[in-house]
Amino acid sequence: MEQDSGEDDGQPAAQVRKPISRPLDLLNFLLIDVNGAIKPYLNVYLYVHRGWDDASVGLVSTVSGIVGIVAQTPIGTAIDAVRDKRVILLGALVALSLATLLVALFPQFWPVLAASCVLAAVGGMLSPAIATLTLGLFPADRLARRFGRNAALERTGNVAIAVLIGLVGWLFPDRAVFLLVPACAIVSAAALYSIPRGAIDARRARGGGEGEGEQAPAGWRALLTCRPLMIFAACVGLFHLANAPLLTLVAQEIGQARPDWSSVIVSVCIVGAQAVMVPMGLIVGRRAEHWGRKPLLVICFAALPMRALLYLVWRDPYWLIAVQCLDGVGAGLLSAVKPLVMADITRGTGRYNAAHGLIGTVQGAGASLSFVIAGTLVQQAGFDAAYLACAAVAAVALGVLVVMLPETAPGKALELAGDVTAGGTT
Numbered sequence: 001m002e003q004d005s006g007e008d009d010g011q012p013a014a015q016v017r018k019p020i021s022r023p024l025d026l027l028n029f030l031l032i033d034v035n036g037a038i039k040p041y042l043n044v045y046l047y048v049h050r051g052w053d054d055a056s057v058g059l060v061s062t063v064s065g066i067v068g069i070v071a072q073t074p075i076g077t078a079i080d081a082v083r084d085k086r087v088i089l090l091g092a093l094v095a096l097s098l099a100t101l102l103v104a105l106f107p108q109f110w111p112v113l114a115a116s117c118v119l120a121a122v123g124g125m126l127s128p129a130i131a132t133l134t135l136g137l138f139p140a141d142r143l144a145r146r147f148g149r150n151a152a153l154e155r156t157g158n159v160a161i162a163v164l165i166g167l168v169g170w171l172f173p174d175r176a177v178f179l180l181v182p183a184c185a186i187v188s189a190a191a192l193y194s195i196p197r198g199a200i201d202a203r204r205a206r207g208g209g210e211g212e213g214e215q216a217p218a219g220w221r222a223l224l225t226c227r228p229l230m231i232f233a234a235c236v237g238l239f240h241l242a243n244a245p246l247l248t249l250v251a252q253e254i255g256q257a258r259p260d261w262s263s264v265i266v267s268v269c270i271v272g273a274q275a276v277m278v279p280m281g282l283i284v285g286r287r288a289e290h291w292g293r294k295p296l297l298v299i300c301f302a303a304l305p306m307r308a309l310l311y312l313v314w315r316d317p318y319w320l321i322a323v324q325c326l327d328g329v330g331a332g333l334l335s336a337v338k339p340l341v342m343a344d345i346t347r348g349t350g351r352y353n354a355a356h357g358l359i360g361t362v363q364g365a366g367a368s369l370s371f372v373i374a375g376t377l378v379q380q381a382g383f384d385a386a387y388l389a390c391a392a393v394a395a396v397a398l399g400v401l402v403v404m405l406p407e408t409a410p411g412k413a414l415e416l417a418g419d420v421t422a423g424g425t426t
Contacts, residue, residue: 020137020199023191027089027130028150029157030188032096032181034123041165041177042103042116049174050107060109060116068120069364075125076357079132080217080350083202086192089129092122093189097182104178124364127154128356131339135352136205137195140410141289144340148285151336155277162271207343207352217350223358228345231404233359235301236338237366238397242390243304243330244367245374246311249386250324252378254317265317269324276328277335284336292409293341294401300333301398308391312384344408 032038043061046052079088099118102111130150138146161184169177206217223229247269254265284296307326313319342359346352370390377386 023194026191028153030184033158064116064120067117071121072360073357076353079353080206093185097185100178100181104175136200144288145285147340148281151281159274207346208350233362235401237362240363241366241370242394244370272325273327277332280332281336294407303330305391305394311387
């Protein structure tokens with residue numbers, strides 16, 4: 001049994017004795033990978049089963065992608081403003097369920113466009129919402145291990161859900177896959193509300209620190225002038241600018257070499273990378289306090305240019321699959337370390353989720369821009385040029401990280417939070 005105390009509306013709550021780790025484990029395991037599972041299946045469904053043309057599917061993807069990028073920062077600000085963080089996550093689960101049901105019941109252009117926009121906005125807030133819940137449940141000295149456990153369980157669940165989607169899509173009618181989302185959401189909501197509100201420290205959950213009096217959150221100017229936060233945002237944006245198109249490039253090459261097996265091989269790439277991410281999360285949980293955050297980030301960022309260059313060594317599809325699994329090292333470490341670094345930088349500001357949303361916007365913009373650049377390079381100069389460009393951007397990201405980003409582990413976190421709060425309050 002775990003013992004946690006929280007605060008509700010600024011008043012100390014009675015200590016709550018409840019096994020909060022188990023429902024949090026279940027929440028992470030059932031976390032729907034909207035971008036990695038639902039949206040790709042939705043595109044296949046529209047192409048194959050509904051007979052949509054490329055222009056219509058592309059328009060839906062583009063519009064929903066823009067909505068998802070723009071929505072991240074306002075959503076993060078809203079999460080900070082709501083005291084009961086369970087309400088935010090419940091709202092996201094309901095919105096996700098309604099959106100997939102809308103697609104299943106009304107697979108026409110306008111309903112699908114509306115549902116896709118909801119999926120894009122909600123998909124980017126699920127992990128941050130669980131991260132803020134974790135912040136409110138666990139003190140600072142237990143966050144590293146808990147965030148690592150969160151990441152490992154999320155990736156394990158992604159693999160299981162991806163396999164389940166494949167089985168349901170194969171055994172049942174085409175729309176049956178969309179019913180999985182409400183089913184997972186119901187179980188997730190039950191797990192969520194088995195965590196008592198009194199166990200969640202509302203102030204700590206928004207990055208307000210521990211043992212402090214109630215105070216107004218830091219102003220936006222303070223966030224935007226926080227040097228560590230801006231450097232980290234630039235690093236994350238460059239990472240995704242280099243990383244996002246690589247799977248697509250590999251899929252195109254494999255499709256040319258083995259067209260009959262292209263979809264199966266791409267699925268193996270995705271599942272393989274997700275499987276590698278599981279131990280990466282556990283490594284973060286066990287080593288982030290001893291090594292600090294920055295060494296783990298250096299390993300994460302160094303794996304990306306290495307992977308992009310290894311694609312140039314051999315064009316065999318099985319080699320490409322093996323190299324693609326290295327995505328699990330880079331993306332796996334980043335997904336586990338990022339919420340921990342954000343907690344370090346924003347501790348004491350009351351703006352954890354707003355900062356998370358800001359970085360989500362930068363990350364989404366980098367990923368979206370990368371597809372245009374990579375596609376143009378492939379068309380004009382071939383796959384090698386695209387891989388080299390991704391490696392170059394990844395190397396720049398690594399250089400910025402090594403030279404400019406300070407270590408954020410406890411001991412220096414207070415100094416960084418002081419830099420943030422110095423800008424004033426709203």
